[in-house]
Amino acid sequence: MNQELILQELEKQLNVQAGNEAILETIQSLKPYDLSELINQLSFEHKQQVITLLPTDIAAETLEYLEPEDQYEILHQLNDELASLLLNEMSSDAVVDMLLAIHPYQAETLLKLLPDDYRKQINELMSFPEHTAGALMTLDYISARSHWSVAQTLEHIRKVGHEAEIISYIYVVNSRGKLVGVVSLKEVILTDPHIRLFEIVTKDVISVPADLEQEEVATILSRYDFYALPVVDHQNRLLGIITFDDVVDVIQEEATEDFQKLGGSQPLTEPYFKTTVFDLFRKRIVWLLILFIGGAYTSNVLSSFQDIINRVVALSFFIPLLIGTGGNTGSQIVTTLVRALGVGEVKFKDLFKVLKKEIITGILLGVALGMVAYLRAWLLEVQTNICYVVALSAFSIVIWSSLVSAILPLILHRLRIDPAVVSGPLISTLVDGTGLIIYFSIAKLILHL
Amino acid sequence: MNQELILQELEKQLNVQAGNEAILETIQSLKPYDLSELINQLSFEHKQQVITLLPTDIAAETLEYLEPEDQYEILHQLNDELASLLLNEMSSDAVVDMLLAIHPYQAETLLKLLPDDYRKQINELMSFPEHTAGALMTLDYISARSHWSVAQTLEHIRKVGHEAEIISYIYVVNSRGKLVGVVSLKEVILTDPHIRLFEIVTKDVISVPADLEQEEVATILSRYDFYALPVVDHQNRLLGIITFDDVVDVIQEEATEDFQKLGGSQPLTEPYFKTTVFDLFRKRIVWLLILFIGGAYTSNVLSSFQDIINRVVALSFFIPLLIGTGGNTGSQIVTTLVRALGVGEVKFKDLFKVLKKEIITGILLGVALGMVAYLRAWLLEVQTNICYVVALSAFSIVIWSSLVSAILPLILHRLRIDPAVVSGPLISTLVDGTGLIIYFSIAKLILHL
Numbered sequence: 001m002n003q004e005l006i007l008q009e010l011e012k013q014l015n016v017q018a019g020n021e022a023i024l025e026t027i028q029s030l031k032p033y034d035l036s037e038l039i040n041q042l043s044f045e046h047k048q049q050v051i052t053l054l055p056t057d058i059a060a061e062t063l064e065y066l067e068p069e070d071q072y073e074i075l076h077q078l079n080d081e082l083a084s085l086l087l088n089e090m091s092s093d094a095v096v097d098m099l100l101a102i103h104p105y106q107a108e109t110l111l112k113l114l115p116d117d118y119r120k121q122i123n124e125l126m127s128f129p130e131h132t133a134g135a136l137m138t139l140d141y142i143s144a145r146s147h148w149s150v151a152q153t154l155e156h157i158r159k160v161g162h163e164a165e166i167i168s169y170i171y172v173v174n175s176r177g178k179l180v181g182v183v184s185l186k187e188v189i190l191t192d193p194h195i196r197l198f199e200i201v202t203k204d205v206i207s208v209p210a211d212l213e214q215e216e217v218a219t220i221l222s223r224y225d226f227y228a229l230p231v232v233d234h235q236n237r238l239l240g241i242i243t244f245d246d247v248v249d250v251i252q253e254e255a256t257e258d259f260q261k262l263g264g265s266q267p268l269t270e271p272y273f274k275t276t277v278f279d280l281f282r283k284r285i286v287w288l289l290i291l292f293i294g295g296a297y298t299s300n301v302l303s304s305f306q307d308i309i310n311r312v313v314a315l316s317f318f319i320p321l322l323i324g325t326g327g328n329t330g331s332q333i334v335t336t337l338v339r340a341l342g343v344g345e346v347k348f349k350d351l352f353k354v355l356k357k358e359i360i361t362g363i364l365l366g367v368a369l370g371m372v373a374y375l376r377a378w379l380l381e382v383q384t385n386i387c388y389v390v391a392l393s394a395f396s397i398v399i400w401s402s403l404v405s406a407i408l409p410l411i412l413h414r415l416r417i418d419p420a421v422v423s424g425p426l427i428s429t430l431v432d433g434t435g436l437i438i439y440f441s442i443a444k445l446i447l448h449l
Numbered sequence: 450m451n452q453e454l455i456l457q458e459l460e461k462q463l464n465v466q467a468g469n470e471a472i473l474e475t476i477q478s479l480k481p482y483d484l485s486e487l488i489n490q491l492s493f494e495h496k497q498q499v500i501t502l503l504p505t506d507i508a509a510e511t512l513e514y515l516e517p518e519d520q521y522e523i524l525h526q527l528n529d530e531l532a533s534l535l536l537n538e539m540s541s542d543a544v545v546d547m548l549l550a551i552h553p554y555q556a557e558t559l560l561k562l563l564p565d566d567y568r569k570q571i572n573e574l575m576s577f578p579e580h581t582a583g584a585l586m587t588l589d590y591i592s593a594r595s596h597w598s599v600a601q602t603l604e605h606i607r608k609v610g611h612e613a614e615i616i617s618y619i620y621v622v623n624s625r626g627k628l629v630g631v632v633s634l635k636e637v638i639l640t641d642p643h644i645r646l647f648e649i650v651t652k653d654v655i656s657v658p659a660d661l662e663q664e665e666v667a668t669i670l671s672r673y674d675f676y677a678l679p680v681v682d683h684q685n686r687l688l689g690i691i692t693f694d695d696v697v698d699v700i701q702e703e704a705t706e707d708f709q710k711l712g713g714s715q716p717l718t719e720p721y722f723k724t725t726v727f728d729l730f731r732k733r734i735v736w737l738l739i740l741f742i743g744g745a746y747t748s749n750v751l752s753s754f755q756d757i758i759n760r761v762v763a764l765s766f767f768i769p770l771l772i773g774t775g776g777n778t779g780s781q782i783v784t785t786l787v788r789a790l791g792v793g794e795v796k797f798k799d800l801f802k803v804l805k806k807e808i809i810t811g812i813l814l815g816v817a818l819g820m821v822a823y824l825r826a827w828l829l830e831v832q833t834n835i836c837y838v839v840a841l842s843a844f845s846i847v848i849w850s851s852l853v854s855a856i857l858p859l860i861l862h863r864l865r866i867d868p869a870v871v872s873g874p875l876i877s878t879l880v881d882g883t884g885l886i887i888y889f890s891i892a893k894l895i896l897h898l
Contacts, residue, residue, distance in 0.1 A: 029653040033673050158639055167635050168617055168676075185634065186616050190607055204478040222701070224482050225694035227617075227676060244693055245674035248700065252671070255704040256788050262708065263784025263873060264777050272789045273802070280810045284781050285817055291777050292818060296825050298769040303829060306762050313755050316765045320747040320881045323769055327776075328713050328740050328874040332733050335712025339705050340721045353722070361729045368734055369741060376745050380752060424712060424873040425777040432769045 003034070007041055014046045020053055032058055036065030048074050052082070057162075060089035068101035075110060084113040091165045093138040093246065096125045125240075133217050134210035136250070137231045137240030140165040146172050146180060146201060151193035157185070166243055168227045172201050179205055179230055179238040207232045210239055217242055218250045219344070258342060261418070262335055264291065264425030287425070295429045298436060305440040308449050314382045315443055318390050319436070321376070325369055326397040326435040327428030333358055333405035334427050338419045341409060348414040354406050362402030370395035389446050393439040400438060401431045452483070456490055463495045469502055481507055485514030497523050501531070506611075509538035517550035524559060533562040540614045542587040542695065545574045574689075582666050583659035585699070586680045586689030589614040595621050595629060595650060600642035606634070615692055617676045621650050628654055628679055628687040656681045659688055666691055667699045668793065707791060710867070711784055713740065713874030736874070744878045747885060754889040757898050763831045764892055767839050768885070770825070774818055775846040775884040776877030782807055782854035783876050787868045790858060797863040804855050811851030819844035838895050842888040849887060850880045 006026060013023050027035060027050065035054070039047045039062065051059050051074055063071055063086060075083045087095060087110065099107040099122070111119050121139055128134025142164045144153050153170060161167050170188065172181040181201035191200055207230040208217050221229050221244060228241045257267035266283040268275050275283075302309070302319075309316050337354070340346040346354060373394035377387040405427050409419035443449065455475060462472045476484060476499065484503070488496045488511065500508050500523055512520055512535060524532045536544060536559065548556040548571070560568050570588055577583025591613045593602050602619060610616050619637065621630040630650035640649055656679040657666055670678050670693060677690045706716035715732040717724050724732075751758070751768075758765050786803065789795040795803060822843035826836040854876050858868035892898065 031653075031655065031673055154638065161635060161639050164635075167638070185638075186610060186613075189603070189616065189634075190610050204480075206480065222694070222697045224480055227693070244676070244697075245671070248671045248693075248697060251697065251700055251704075252792060255700075256792065259708070259711065259784050259788040260781075262711065263780045263782075265781040265785065268785070271794050272785065273794070273799070277806055277809045277813070280806070281813045284778075284810070285814060287781070288774065288777055288814060288818060289821065292770070292774055292821055292825075295770050295773050298773075299766040299825065299829055302766040302769070303763070306766070309758070309765055310762050313759050314752070316758055316768070317748040317751040317755070319765070319768055320751070320772055320885065321741070321744050324744050324747075324874075324878060324881055325737065325741055327877065328737055329733075331712045331872075331874050332709075332714040332736070333712075335708050336714065336717065336721065339708040343701060343705065345720050345722070350722070357726055357729070360726045361733070364726070364730045365734060365737060369737060372738065372741055376741075376748065380748055423780075425773075425780050428776065428877070429773060432773055436769065 003037065006030070007038055010038065010050075011042070011046070014042070014049060023050070024053055027054075032061035033065055035062040039066065040070075044073065048077055051086075052078070056085055056089055060086050064090055064094040068098045071098045072102045072106050072110065075113075076106070080113055083110075087113055088115075088118070091138050091140050092122060092125060092240075093136065095122060096135075100126060128210060131214045132210065133208045133212040133214065133229075133231045133242060134239070136214055136217065136242045136246050137210070138165050138243065139240050141169075141171060141228070141230075141238075141241040142167055143171045143173050143238065144183070144197060146174070146196070146198040148197050149193065150188055150191050150195050150197070150200075153183075153188055153197060154193070157188075165241075166228055169230075169241075170197075171205075171230055171238055171241070172197055173238050177237045179207055179232055179236055181205060182230070205230060207236075207238075208242070209234065214250045215254055218247045218254065221247045222251070254342075258338065258420045261420035262338060262423045264288075264423040287423070291425055291429045294426075295432055298433045301433050301436045301440075305436075308440055308443060311449060312386065312443070312447065314380075314386055315389070315440070317380065317382070318373075318377065318393075319439070322373070322390070322393055322397055322439055323428075323432045323435045325373075325394060326401040326431040327424070329362070329365060329398050330401040330405040330427035330431050331424035333402060334409060334422050334424060337406065337409045338422065341413050341419050346410070348410050351407070351410050354410060355403075358402045358406035359399065362399045365402070366395040366398040369398055385447055386443075389439075389443045392446070393435075393442050396438050396442065397431070397435045400434065401427070404430060404434075452486065455479070456487055459487065459499075460491070460495070463491070463498060472499070473502055476503075481510035482514055484511040488515065489519075493522065497526055500535075501527070505534055505538055509535050513539055513543040517547045520547045521551045521555050521559065524562075525555070529562055532559075536562055537564075537567070540587050540589050541571060541574060541689075542585065544571060545584075549575060577659060580663045581659065582657045582661040582663065582678075582680045582691060583688070585663055585666065585691045585695050586659070587614050587692065588689050590620060590677070590679075590687075590690040591616055591618075592620045592622050592687060593632070593646060595623070595645070595647040597646050598642065599637055599640045599644050599646070599649075602632075602637055602646060603642070606637075614690075615677055618679075618690075619646075620654075620679055620687055620690070621646055622687050626686045628656055628681050628685055630654060631679070654679060656685075656687075657691070658683065663699045664703055667696045667703065670696045671700070703791075707787065707869045710869035711787060711872045713737075713872040736872070740874055740878045743875075744881055747882045750882050750885045750889075754885075757889055757892060760898060761835065761892070761896060763829075763835055764838070764889070766829065766831070767822075767826065767842075768888070771822070771839070771842055771846055771888055772877075772881045772884045774822075774843060775850040775880040776873070778811070778814060778847050779850040779854040779876035779880050780873035782851060783858060783871050783873060786855065786858045787871065790862050790868050795859070797859050800856070800859050803859065804852070807851045807855035808848065811848045814851070815844040815847035818847055834896055835892075838888075838892045841895070842884075842891050845887050845891065846880070846884045849883065850876070853879060853883075 010026050168185050170183045174180050181203045182205045228243045231239045260267040264287050370391045374387050374391035377390040409422050413419045459475050617634050619632045623629050630652045631654045659680050677692045680688045709716040713736050819840045823836050823840035826839040858871050861868045
């Protein structure tokens with residue numbers, strides 16, 4: 001049965017107040033994500049009703065996929081006992097994300113539903129700055145002591161495992177809470193029950209400090225192919241873990257940001273449809289103004305060559321085409337390099353290697369485009385001399401643009417400025433004016449103006 | 450000890466032929482990924498020597514991170530027994546990736562080292578087309594039968610678990626190999642040993658067909674936050690599983706491709722430094738030529754307005770600035786929308802919602818940029834009338850560009866053409882010529898030419 005049919009069926013049952021069993025039957029084969037998609041399309045009363053009907057663990061996981069406002073409204077309208085049960089069942093990072101997104105006063109009312117200890121922990125989690133390891137982590141991990149036997153550890157996992165977000169790793173801590181090792185569940189399962197953990201523990205644990213930037217967390221986790229990474233404080237005390245699913249989200253988020261930057265806009269902080277028109281305006285106008293002002297000197301360049309344009313008006317015909325080609329060449333290089341810098345494929349020390357590669361490629365592209373440009377001018381039946389000017393300019397502008405686009409991202413990266421600010425539009429703007437100077441200088445020379 | 454120091458120490462030990470124990474001590478705290486980074490910097494003899502010294506499982510995992518050529522050279526130079534041991538220990542998807550990347554003749558010599566059954570399976574895996582679920586999957590999963598008890602299942606995991614890539618899920622199949630359910634290791638651990646699997650199995654398994662595109666595999670896995678997804682054939686027989694780490698790689702790859710497309714280039718198939726100059730040229734020239742030819746009509750447009758330019762040469766001063774601004778506005782919208790389409794935030798049915806949002810934002814941006822354009826013209830001391838023309842053109846071009854950039858990606862997406870072909874450069878080229886027509890039409894009207 002597809003989503004659409006399930007929705008229709010469910011709405012019908014909810015409207016005629018069908019028995020809970022009928023409704024449950026309709027939704028019981030669905031995963032939490034699918035349930036959340038369904039719930040998003042229901043009226044508020046029905047949203048709440050479906051949540052109440054689900055088993056607690058499924059209800060909690062489904063809630064995690066909903067928007068913070070919906071999460072709050074549903075929890076707020078439920079009776080305190082059920083709300084508190086669901087809040088406790090939700091993973092701690094999901095609770096923190098919700099509490100930070102809703103109004104502090106609303107957050108307060110939900111926090112009151114938590115047991116004192118857990119409330120304190122959640123409050124601490126909420127204090128980690130956005131986009132750091134601390135803000136991504138969950139408390140729902142399993143820890144063990146190194147003198148425990150494998151059997152004892154399994155016993156412990158059976159006791160606390162249903163609360164853990166993942167049980168693939170068991171983190172070994174000492175009496176002061178310091179992280180001293182990690183054992184995978186696989187090792188625990190495959191090892192003789194009498195063996196003690198210190199005999200199988202991996203001591204060199206890869207962990208991240210709570211204040212590490214989330215991009216770096218993503219790099220580390222995907223480099224080592226771990227399911228989860230432990231987060232520690234400056235005394236190496238275990239604070240929580242970051243699971244791969246949150247890291248996948250970070251990778252997607254960071255790529256989206258880079259896309260928007262490379263398109264010449266400040267990154268949006270919300271999904272597209274949640275961004276208001278005014279926010280879109282604010283994010284976009286900044287770079288549009290910078291680029292406009294940066295590009296304004298093209299008018300000066302052209303006005304300084306106005307005598308030449310007046311004498312050979314045909315030169316003006318090729319302005320958009322030539323500077324466009326320069327911008328396109330630059331845009332290709334910049335996007336490739338910014339991405340390669342982003343994923344660590346290219347580093348500043350490679351500057352000369354990059355330069356050599358791009359200049360040679362630029363010469364090849366310049367020759368090809370120069371020939372096409374000659375053809376274009378010839379087809380427009382301008383003087384042969386002008387054809388030469390256009391062809392030579394296309395050649396030179398492509399090489400010039402390659403040079404600028406190869407150097408700039410690497411230098412910015414070196415200066416610890418995000419190279420993604422060198423967007424396609426920025427390179428086009430930079431190359432526009434300089435391209436015009438090249439064009440009219442060549443024209444002056446060849447046409448003896 | 451940092452990477453650099455470890456490398457120096459290791460090279461010294463390898464050169465003076467220090468005892469294996471000394472060398473092992475230097476490298477034993479390193480993870481396979483770190484070992485591979487180290488090995489990449491060693492001479493070939495030393496690469497091989499380090500691999501031989503490592504325990505088989507670590508050696509196999511380290512090999513997985515190396516480049517296919519290095520993997521082959523090392524395995525080829527080892528004695529057959531050790532090479533066969535390592536090949537068997539490597540995960541099947543890593544073996545397939547290597548065999549597909551090296552010369553078929555080389556692949557043949559390695560395949561000979563595998564037991565008959567496994568060789569057949571690997572050969573089958575190699576026949577799945579690139580970028581499909583089949584090409585991503587590994588055979589190293591754990592399956593069980595539904596009448597098994599939890600205790601029996603655990604016993605089975607203990608027996609075969611060391612060969613599995615992940616043991617977080619146990620896939621339940623029937624006597625014909627059809628996938629009938631899934632149980633997580635967490636459930637197995639937390640359940641009474643006497644319970645049989647059919648009592649705890651989840652029957653509605655999310656699986657993917659072997660011919661599904663890898664992007665869609667990535668979407669499904671990250672949507673449900675699974676560690677792994679089972680791959681089935683058209684009879685629903687279990688073929689293999691895809692693990693999250695390979696999906697993370699796919700997400701990164703796909704984002705890189707989209708970056709390059711949005712920059713106006715065909716995506717590179719190899720990392721930047723492995724791409725030859727000629728390949729770079731080939732990938733880039735295609736779009737540069739398309740854009741050049743597409744942009745060539747700007748020359749016709751300008752040549753048809755040459756009388757106007759002749760009479761008011763000052764109009765030519767603002768050509769790059771105005772069409773540049775149109776291109777920049779378009780580039781911002783296109784990158785945002787292509788990404789939003791890519792991650793599924795925006796769909797074709799949202800066309801009118803998108804259009805409304807972008808047109809209103811466009812009007813706001815148009816007003817702001819129109820005012821700045823007026824100022825720019827005024828500062829250049831051109832006639833007041835020309836200032837009006839420039840301001841009104843900036844306003845109109847921004848709105849026109851918003852309209853085109855909002856519609857085009859959604860329509861392409863609808864036509865099942867990758868919307869990322871609407872790159873910043875393509876939009877700029879489209880808007881260049883139409884922008885000129887808008888500009889000179891406004892000029893004609895206001896200046897009565």
